[in-house]
Amino acid sequence: MNGFVLDASVALSWFLDNPMPPFANRVKQHLLKGARAVVPALWHLEMSNGLAVAQRRSILTAADVDQAVIDLEQFVAQAVDTETSVVSARQSLGTARAFQLSAYDAVYLDLARSQRLTLATLDDRLRAAATQAGVSLLR
Secondary structure, eight states: OOOEEEOHHHHHHHHHOSSOOHHHHHHHHHHHTTOOEEEETHHHHHHHHHHHHHHHTTSSOHHHHHHHHHHHHTTEEEEEOOSSSHHHHHHHHHHHHHHTOOHHHHHHHHHHHHHTOEEEOOOHHHHHHHHHHTOOBOO
């Protein structure tokens, strides 16, 4: 498997869902076998926020969160800074409007389209938008 865009919904499920969804487990196994995850820079903030909220709600301990950060570092081969320029913000807003997505999810879709990569997500709305946009989904 070549590189693919990894949505935060998949990566967060590795730590927050018990049991882990089968799809998320398959994605993790692909990464453990050497597949390359590409993420927007936004991904790191989404992951940090999800883990911080889980700790605040006593779903994860501080040690769990620290270990999750270490574990995640091994999976992300490339972070692409897609959302910080005005041009990309406008593009993501257009994508969000066109597909009824959050601007955050639009960044993942735009990255998959621009890099011609498969998308791995657990988000139903993002999956539907990817299909409509002609972006392949990791199955």
